[in-house]
Amino acid sequence: MRRIVRRLGAAALTVLTTILLVPAPAQAAPAGLACGSDCWVLSKDAICWETEQCPIDLVIKGKIGKGGVAVRFWTEDLRAQAPDDYEPVKEGLLELVEGDTERSITLRLVADGVAERDETLRVWLTTGLGEPLAVTVTILDAEKR
Numbered sequence: 001m002r003r004i005v006r007r008l009g010a011a012a013l014t015v016l017t018t019i020l021l022v023p024a025p026a027q028a029a030p031a032g033l034a035c036g037s038d039c040w041v042l043s044k045d046a047i048c049w050e051t052e053q054c055p056i057d058l059v060i061k062g063k064i065g066k067g068g069v070a071v072r073f074w075t076e077d078l079r080a081q082a083p084d085d086y087e088p089v090k091e092g093l094l095e096l097v098e099g100d101t102e103r104s105i106t107l108r109l110v111a112d113g114v115a116e117r118d119e120t121l122r123v124w125l126t127t128g129l130g131e132p133l134a135v136t137v138t139i140l141d142a143e144k145r
């Protein structure tokens with residue numbers, strides 16, 4: 001009897017250890033921006049070469065209402081600095097219309113011809129519903145290419 005209890009204890013400990021050691025999935029679920037009562041704009045972080053324009057892809061899940069939804073967006077410097085590394089956006093506007101499933105926002109990056117570290121900036125999006133959505137954009141230095 002005692003052996004069974006001990007074995008059960010060991011099994012329980014193994015299960016517990018597994019639960020504790022398996023890390024929570026970081027960014028497994030894409031971040032979402034509410035665009036209606038049954039509508040979400042999903043996005044992933046973007047990575048682009050500095051010599052390119054940088055598309056930020058948005059996927060729309062659910063239903064956009066008849067009047068459409070205005071998504072306002074703006075950029076924020078992180079290590080990347082506007083306007084040296086990219087063209088800043090202060091008041092961007094993307095109008096989602098009924099039936100949209102995929103849209104994108106394009107950032108213009110600035111190639112400087114100088115070797116530097118990869119740099120990041122942030123793009124904020126809001127519909128005025130719920131929390132704004134932050135997308136991180138990584139700019140890869142083309143001199144390392």
Ligand SMILES: [Ca+2]
Pocket residue numbers: 050111112113114115116141142143
């Ligand atoms: Ca560069």
